[in-house]
Amino acid sequence: MARLARSLCIDPHWRGRAECRHCAVRAAMPFSALELEELDAVLGPIDNFIVPARTTIGDLADTGSHLFTIRRGLVKLEATTAAGQTRIVRLLRSGDVIGLDALAGGAAPHVAWTITEADLCRIPLALMRDLDAQRPRLHAALLQRWQSALRQADAFMLEILHGPAPARMARLLRLLVTLADGAPPAKLSRLEIAAACDIAPETASRVASDWIARGWLRERDHSFEIDAAALDRVLED
Amino acid sequence: MARLARSLCIDPHWRGRAECRHCAVRAAMPFSALELEELDAVLGPIDNFIVPARTTIGDLADTGSHLFTIRRGLVKLEATTAAGQTRIVRLLRSGDVIGLDALAGGAAPHVAWTITEADLCRIPLALMRDLDAQRPRLHAALLQRWQSALRQADAFMLEILHGPAPARMARLLRLLVTLADGAPPAKLSRLEIAAACDIAPETASRVASDWIARGWLRERDHSFEIDAAALDRVLED
DNA sequence: CGACATGTTGAATGTCCTCAAGGTCCGTGG
DNA sequence: CCACGGACCTTGAGGACATTCAACATGTCG
Secondary structure, three states: OEEEEEEOOOOOOOOOHHHHHHOHHHHHOOOOHHHHHHHHHHHOOEEEEEEOOOOEOHHHOOOOOEEEEEEEOOEEEEEEOOOOOEEEEEEEOOOOEEOHHHHHOOOOOOEEEEOOOEEEEEEEHHHHHHHHHHOHHHHHHHHHHHHHHHHHHHHHHHHHOOOOHHHHHHHHHHHHHHHHOOOOOEOOOHHHHHHHHOOOHHHHHHHHHHHHHHOOEEEOOOEEEEOHHHHHHHHHO | OEEEEEOOOOOOOOOOHHHHHHOHHHHHOOOOHHHHHHHHHHHOOOEEEEEOOOOEOHHHOOOOOEEEEEEEOOEEEEEEOOOOOEEEEEEEOOOOEEOHHHHHOOOOOOEEEEOOOEEEEEEEHHHHHHHHHHOHHHHHHHHHHHHHHHHHHHHHHHHHOOOOHHHHHHHHHHHHHHHHOOOOOEOOOHHHHHHHHOOOHHHHHHHHHHHHHHOOEEEOOOEEEEOHHHHHHHHHO
16 A cells, blocks of 8 residues: 655646546646645645555545545445445445545445555545535535445445346446446455355355356456356346 | 425424424525525525325426425335336435435436325425535535435345345334334335335235234334334344 | 465255235226 | 226245355465
């Protein structure tokens, strides 16, 4: 989790600005040089981190004092049931915000992990609150993030937590393809698949074995190769 | 769906103000008399409706142009799967907002129905947007509503859409008890229970019959009588 | 090398779904 | 008034499916 830069990302000299295309904070621009300095001093700086795969993001934050936006990479949000089981409730990608709950003032009910290597911007909560109040466009962008989180939660309920195990897995893998946006879809472990679909790890393993045998699925080091058309056929029955 | 009043609820003379305790809009107060008139004229009035049980709320809105807050009553939010099945994804009660999606600018992916008779305030979208921008306390209140919707979605995923059928139903009935807040919990049909828990209606019927036989559940005209302690015991195994 | 986490595969069990038949209630129309 | 259809609920029987338990394989890390 190497920290690579330290300054206000709203500054046009911020490293790797191209990656900021989908970031909510971008809606807060432009800023004058004076404002930049003031914000930085008073509310705290935005930091950027390149985080390896399979890392908790909680480690980067003083609890509840920061949000993160994802510039690049895939992140899973885990929640724990009353019975102590840990389940995947959302998958976040570039442009998504981690820790929206902090904005509304609650303790985060989730644990976030990177699935792939990720490029994250850490934003002080105070700064985000301030910009949210001052900049209508940022405010609108944040509403979009809330909405999209809710939509994904609904999609999980309706599609991924419903139906026979192969259908659940097929929809999850379709989602991975979508989230990867052209790039090779991220690989999930059997346990992760099971935790997302609410099925037993053995079942996930059996279905995966079957699909690999049929040639619909191939596993590489850090990615899947998915025959999307074949999975769509699974879903039609 | 009798319309009972027509004016700005922010006006202290608004009917039944006691019920407004939990309303998000209340955070926008106080207003001067002048502001009241202007807002009313420019952005449209807030209307109040008493809606009977089992009514669609969509009928009260020009599509996407209004939000509703619930003063009293229970409302279910339905969504439709790709396969055309209709499922209950959330249960809303007093203080909750129906149609938050409109604020973020998307089409509503849900259909809202009253479960019980309900007392609803219809708020023009333009007014809500305006107040959201002008009044930080309202803005904060709306964030709370987003957060609570997301929390309930997570709770559905983790608790109600997980485990054997009796456990799902037990958790759903526990939720009904909580939402009723001391009053008799609202009655759901077998089909509604099935649509919320993602089980077959026959299964819902079987479990209900069993519990009724054991004396853990009783059905009245419009409510359940629930032995919460007994259901908790079901959940412990 | 051993410990541990992850993945695979088999066999047995249990749960839930499906299909089917029959029951009640209610509103409509003959 | 009664017959009828429709929506909901109930109960049974059969079968499909996922889980559980178990044994074993593989790989990583100390």
